[in-house]
Amino acid sequence: MKLSRIFLTITLTIFLLAAAVGEALAHAVPVTSVPTANTIVETAPEELRIQFNEPVVPELSRIDLLTQAGQRIEVGALAPGNAENSSLILPLPPLDNGTYLVSWQVLSAVDGHTTTGTYSFGIGVASLAGVVGNTQTAAQIDPLSATARWLSLTAIVLLLGLFSFRPVLWLPARPAGDLPENYASVDQKIYNAGLVIAWLAVSLMIVAGMLTLTDQVTTYQLFTGNNLIAWLSTRFGWMWLGRLIVTFILAAILGRIRAFPAGARDPLWWAGLALTLLLAVTASLISHSAALLRDSLNATLTDLVHLLAAGIWGGGLVQLALAAWYTRELAPATRTTINLKLIVQFSLLAGLSVGLLLASGSYLASIHVATWTALFGTTYGRIL
Incomplete structure (x- = not known):
């Protein structure tokens, strides 16, 4: 009972952090703009330029331009301002003196998140009266997108625990010499239970992919014009497609595992682990860490280490619980020997994983919550 309470507490803490993380982490936000946000210029600009902190x-x-009265102004076609697509240019018609409101919405090419915001500028006026006086920026976190992310992360954790536990912990814990009479039966039950978890994880990955696509189709009308091609050309689109392909290959491997005798399954098992590592890589490549302006490579690698450590620890706990349950059918002496080996070896592996979790988590927190204001002024920071 005590162990289950600890596990429940850890799970709830993780989901609380997940719910709050979007408030503090990076999204596509303006770095500079021409005209500068919330300033007054003497002459009317010919174009409006916004530089973002990541590709969009x-x-x-x-980008929309509105008058002080809220009337939308007809402008030119939005165009990229550089090869990285981190800058947008909006051609402007001749503008009269007055105050104007800029309303923008962008899709990040890295993490697939939508960010919106407004700011104002004036032309030949004494003050910016009657419009928004401060820059406002907000990230739109759709429930479908958030659900898809956590379904996929849960699937990766389950798969990492499954494919690492058996070859690294369970098989080395097998009794030496002649095996007990019912050992093969217990081993097969644990194996079958693991496959059920694997199929559950694959199902979660497919559902997550469909939820992501549904969210993006609804928001951006992907089946209109060239929108789908534009979306698939982004890193987020590539990772979505790659993840779906890897998931179906993994499903095919799971379907073949039962067709081979026990001794011939090991290559397929290691292939499953390799594919799960690929799934983890796709998650890190579209994480907030991958969208950072500075040290994005180090942050992305740290994010990957964080995810792998969580998977080996959390997913391994699930497999350890299965092993403890089914080994009850073995003789007491055999059961004690196997469980003792499993607990000792898993404790070493879990200790390493928790150490990596703490180290990588501290590093990522220092990047994403880098100031005292962010630490005490955001939900994510306060939970930390």
Whole structure:
């Protein structure tokens, strides 16, 4: 009972952090703009330029210009301002003196998140009266997108625990010499239970992919014009497609595992672990760490280490529980020997994983919650 309470507490803490993380982490936000946000210029600009902190998708982004009265002004076609697509340019018609409101919405090419915001500028006026006086930026976290992310992370954790536990812990814990009479039966039950978890994880990955696609289709009308091609050309689109392909290959491997005798399954088992590592890589490549302006490579690698450590620890706990349950059918002496080996070896592996979790988590927190204001002024920071 005590162990289950600890596990429940850890799970709830993780989900609380997950719910709050979007408030503190990076999204596509403006770094500079021309004209500068919330300033007054003497002459009317010919174009409006916004530089973002990460690449965006011009075809699926927009910038609107409104008058002080809220009337939308007809402008030119939105275009990328550089090869990285981190800058957008909006051609402007001749503008009269007055105050104007810029309303923008962009899709990040890295993590697939939508960010919106507003700011104002004036032309030949004494003050910016009657419009928004401060820059406002907000990230739109759709429930479908958030659900898809956590379904996929849960699936990766389950798969990492499954494919690492058996070859690294269970098989080395097998009794030496002649095996007990019912050992093969217990081994097969644990194996079958593991496959059920694997199929559950694959199902979660497929559902997550469909939820992501549904969210993006609804938001950006992907089946209109060239929107789908534009979306698939982004890193987020590539990772979505790659993840779906890897998931179906993994499903095919799981379908073949039962067709081979026990001794011939090991190559397929290691192939499953390799594919799960690929799934983890796709998750890190579209994480907030991958979208950082500085040290994005180090942050992305740290994010990957964080995810792998969580998977080996959390997913391994699930497999350890299965092993403890089914080994009850063995003789007491055999059961004690196997469980003792499993607990000792898993404790070493879990200790290493928790150490990596703490180290990588501290590093990522220092990047994403880098100031005292962010630490005490955001939900994510306060939970930390």
